[in-house]
Amino acid sequence: MADQSYLDWPFLTDRHRDLARRARDWAEKTFGADGFAEHGDVDAECRDLVKSLGAAGWLKLSAPGGDDPLDVRSLCLMRETLGYYSGLADFSFAMQGLGSGTISLFGDAAQKSAWLPGVASGEAIAAFALTEPEAGSDVAALSLEAKRDGDDYVLDGEKTYISNGGIADFYVVFARTGEAGSRGISAFIVPADAAGLEIRERIEVIAPHPLARLGFEGCRVPASNLIGEENAGFKYAMATLDVFRSTVAAAALGFARRALDEARSRAGSRELFGGTLADLPVVQSQIAEMALDIDAAALLIYRAAWMKDSGAPRVSREAAMAKLHATETAQATIDKAVQIFGGLGVTKGSVPEALYREIRALRIYEGASEVQKLIIARHALAEGA
Secondary structure, eight states: OOOOGGGGSTTSOHHHHHHHHHHHHHHHHHHTTOTTSOOSOHHHHHHHHHHHHHHTTGGGTTOOOTTOOOOHHHHHHHHHHHHHHOHHHHHHHHHHHHHHHHHHHHOOHHHHHHHHHHHHHTSSOEEEEOOBTTBSSOGGGOOOEEEEETTEEEEEEEEEEEETTTTOSEEEEEEEOSSSSGGGEEEEEEETTOTTEEEEEEOOOSSOOOEEEEEEEEEEEEGGGEESSTTOHHHHHHHHHHHHHHHHHHHHHHHHHHHHHHHHHHHHHOEETTEEGGGSHHHHHHHHHHHHHHHHHHHHHHHHHHHHHTTOSOOHHHHHHHHHHHHHHHHHHHHHHHHHHGGGGGSTTSHHHHHHHHHHGGGTTTSOHHHHHHHHHHHHHHHTO
16 A cells, blocks of 8 residues: 555544554565455455464454453454455455454354354354345344244354355344344344255355345254344444444445556556656546545544444444445445556456445445434434534
8 A cells, every 4th residue: 555644643542653654564474466366265264364464463363362352453453464365355354343343243152162263263154144035224124933942042144145144154133032122132143054054045145245135934942042132232233333344434435455466567657648657637636536526535434433432332423434435435446447547447357346346335245325414414403503
């Protein structure tokens, strides 16, 4: 990354600056220029990436274990760095954190000791199972049921678009245990080999990632696998997203930084009309807009992360602003890079083409852009009430 001046911003400490430099050095050696190459067996690649990230110690940031808190700035720096070098590596890192995040935040000591060490070492793959066929943005509408039966809960229903679906070793599943709406949802740890859990469909998307539709039919899990309190799952899900939503923005920032660097290099070397692309005012305008959007996104991201790390109980407004602005402007930044590359920018196998496919889902998952606008508006209206 050409511009590293943001590491000197007051949102970050020397510990974070050291982390960013070490992560960049590791990613450069591990992926070099090949991180956005075409993928073969995506499931196998993700398993290998998780093991590699675990062996290097990076997954300890995603699943610190014990009473150690999740450090959102560290998570953001890692996702920004991995996003710059490899979309699939970013995905693999992020899902370890999101998949185990509810356990890190609300699990008891036994649950943390049973599940988090494997996540941190890369020996176990985690997944976060919230979305349903009829409950995406409206989490309170989910219908998968979990009924108490003696010392167990029995789960029946479906989840869909579950990241790491089909390769995860366990799922954190949100299910209805009480009344309709947000007050009747609970969170459970469900091992992938639990009887009654099946992979009903593998879902292919434009940027290859492991995704699946899950079926639960008489799926029995012990009551000890309930995370926290019964019917508090909606609060747990929102708090988990409060932490990781800023990191989605950071991944988008990494994609955007890579797009700017690729565009700058292309503009400086591509000759036409007796000069280079970089000599054209229209291209200079595009580069200026890209640089502006990147800095604005970074400020919003590290503000939200700093606030959470500084003890703010909720940063829903700040995280929503960061995710909305970073993902929307990253899409625009990457589109400009594709335009500067011309035909090569839409050629399969080029970095801009890969970035173009990678960025699109980030405007949808963990709260679509429209949902982020609702969150921001509600806070803004409440402030004026």
